[in-house]
Amino acid sequence: GENVEQHPSTLSVQEGDSAVIKCTYSDSASNYFPWYKQELGKRPQLIIDIRSNVGEKKDQRIAVTLNKTAKHFSLHITETQPEDSAVYFCAASQSGGSYIPTFGRGTSLIVHP
Amino acid sequence: DVKVTQSSRYLVKRTGEKVFLECVQDMDHENMFWYRQDPGLGLRLIYFSYDVKMKEKGDIPEGYSVSREKKERFSLILESASTNQTSMYLCASSLGGGATDTQYFGPGTRLTVL
Numbered sequence: 028g029e030n031v032e033q034h035p036s037t038l039s040v041q042e043g044d045s046a047v048i049k050c051t052y053s054d055s056a057s058n059y060f061p062w063y064k065q066e067l068g069k070r071p072q073l074i075i076d077i078r079s080n081v082g083e084k085k086d087q088r089i090a091v092t093l094n095k096t097a098k099h100f101s102l103h104i105t106e107t108q109p110e111d112s113a114v115y116f117c118a119a120s121q122s123g124g125s126y127i128p129t130f131g132r133g134t135s136l137i138v139h140p
Numbered sequence: 141d142v143k144v145t146q147s148s149r150y151l152v153k154r155t156g157e158k159v160f161l162e163c164v165q166d167m168d169h170e171n172m173f174w175y176r177q178d179p180g181l182g183l184r185l186i187y188f189s190y191d192v193k194m195k196e197k198g199d200i201p202e203g204y205s206v207s208r209e210k211k212e213r214f215s216l217i218l219e220s221a222s223t224n225q226t227s228m229y230l231c232a233s234s235l236g237g238g239a240t241d242t243q244y245f246g247p248g249t250r251l252t253v254l
Contacts, residue, residue, distance in 0.1 A: 061243075131182060
């Protein structure tokens with residue numbers, strides 16, 4: 028089955044800095060890579076996703092890059108703000124049919140004002 | 141807007157009790173999931189269902205069972221609760237059929253087994 032490794036487990040940055048979270052996956056058939064943000068005491072919510080036919084996707088201050096050859100993808104947050112503090116989860120799956128994502132273990136991002 | 145609701149936010153039960161956790165989604169989603177969330181371990185899949193009365197084991201099904209009698213409702217059952225089942229339980233749903241794979245999560249149930 029699929030295995031997703033996520034690093035780092037904790038990331039501490041100053042407000043305004045950039046933050047990068049990396050994930051690797053094992054199954055070359057995986058073609059859908061979402062990122063979820065979970066604020067303290069709240070439910071995980073999708074913030075951005077990428078499919079394997081695209082190398083990069085941006086949405087304002089967040090971006091995701093995908094390297095299919097190396098089987099890794101990364102979340103980039105620029106100009107971090109205190110409200111970016113949360114746990115971020117990456118996931119990998121094959122879209123379609125009985126879709127079952129495999130999640131990474133999560134990264135706790137702390138943005139210091 | 142998709143809404144996924146769970147029957148309780150907090151639950152305290154005693155060892156050996158039978159526990160029911162309910163999840164309801166209002167968007168006619170085909171797929172529903174139960175996860176367990178523990179610090180440092182991320183989201184671990186317990187069971188999922190891709191249709192009414194259909195269920196598949198996830199990564200950690202031991203000690204749990206599920207029921208999906210109606211499309212909108214997916215129940216997680218702990219037949220005999222144990223202290224190592226103290227955790228946060230998250231339900232999720234997705235549209236299915238390959239149209240979109242976004243998962244929509246419920247608010248979670250924090251279960252404590254004494």
